[in-house]
Amino acid sequence: MTQIITAFSEVSAQYDAAFVDLWGCMHNGVHALPDAVAAMQKYRAAGGIVVLVTNSPRPWDSVARQISGFGVPNDAWDAIATSGDSARAAMFRGIVGQKIWFMGESPRDDDFFKPLQIIENPVDIQKVPLDQAEGIVCCGPFDPLADPAVNRPEFLYAKQKGLKLLCANPDIIVDRGDVREWCAGALAALYTEMGGESLYFGKPHPPIYDLARRRLAALTNAPSDPRIIAIGDGIGTDILGAMQEDIDALFISGGLAATETDTIQQPDPQALADYLQAQQTDATYTIGHLR
Structure with missing residues (x-):
């Protein structure tokens, strides 16, 4: 059963790297989500590595320019892997x-x-x-x-x-x-x-995870056997993909599933449990919004 947390920092020390979804987690397609940006900056300052793993059909450098325009700064991430x-x-x-x-x-x-x-x-x-x-x-x-x-x-x-x-x-x-x-x-x-x-070729399918791991391994500060957590709001993409890759997952319930999980700031525990059961999927942790 998923554990509801109030901040990523409660569990982040357990992981060397985070595979973080973009749309619904770091931005809403219009502008950056400030709490999420701050959480990733804090994680990186403590030694964590952030690989943005997105189903965007764009090349990674195009995505980098796009999210910069949304207000996601370069110091909130280390590398980008795209479905594109x-x-x-x-x-x-x-x-x-x-x-x-x-x-x-x-x-x-x-x-x-x-x-x-x-x-x-x-x-x-x-x-x-x-x-x-x-x-x-x-x-x-x-x-x-x-x-x-x-x-x-x-x-x-x-x-x-x-x-x-x-x-x-x-x-x-x-x-x-x-x-x-x-x-x-x-x-x-x-x-x-x-x-x-x-x-x-994107989440939840293997090719993008292989690319994300290669982008992670290419970083000079990457450990040889990193402990990875996936973060995302897509139950059938981010969370299912993490399960299939056998890595822990933090489900952002206030994204695509906000209505189903009765999420305003945090999910309703019973609504969340019912939703995960209906999806036949589980997440290691859940939080309303990435912060």
């Missing part, structure tokens, strides 16, 4: 072919196609119309407010052609301020439901 970087590596290795139909928002998602120097002999990716495509790359919906079902006609055609869909962001929804938006994960789930094949 994991997915880009697979794309440039040709996992869905050379000619791809791209789903996303331009110019916001254009950085996904930036050259990736770590790949030898990368595939020359070409964006083409659906009827010419060998595969699909999905960074998100064309309209994040539209029901994913609007894509059924295109997905039916793609499934009949046997196209694979590379999902650059497994998140289903995010809250941008007070507005709930659909993410690429919702489209990939629909495509799978329709009989298509979707490929995932």
Whole structure:
């Protein structure tokens, strides 16, 4: 059963590094969450390492610029691992072919196609119309407010052609301020439901954790066998992924599950227990908001 805590500092000394989600934990899609920033600054000052692990489809340097604009300072983190970087590596290795139909928002998602120097002999990716495509790359919906079902006609055609869909962001929804938006994960789930094949590289799937561990190991102050805790508000991404990776998790109940857990400052214990049981998932610790 999860332990409800009031501050990360109550348990942080047990861990050398934290894999911290961004959206819903460090910012709300509009601005930084000051208490969360302060908590990570305090953790780092005590010797902890913060790796931001995000399902953003963007390259890590693009995410760094974005969160700086939100007000998340550089001294609140050490490294960034993104679903986008994991997915880009697979794309440039040709996992869905050379000619791809791209789903996303331009110019916001254009950085996904930036050259990736770590790949030898990368595939020359070409964006083409659906009827010419060998595969699909999905960074998100064309309209994040539209029901994913609007894509059924295109997905039916793609499934009949046997196209694979590379999902650059497994998140289903995010809250941008007070507005709930659909993410690429919702489209990939629909495509799978329709009989298509979707490929995932972000949380809760292994590739992003491998990338996060490599980003952690590359830091000069990283221990050889670090004790890691994952922090996030996504029960089916952050917390499930931590469980599958056999690492402890701190669930932020005041994010995506605020209503279900009756979280204002802290979750209602019974509502939290009912929610976790319904999700068939558990977290080592829970807190209303990261602080």
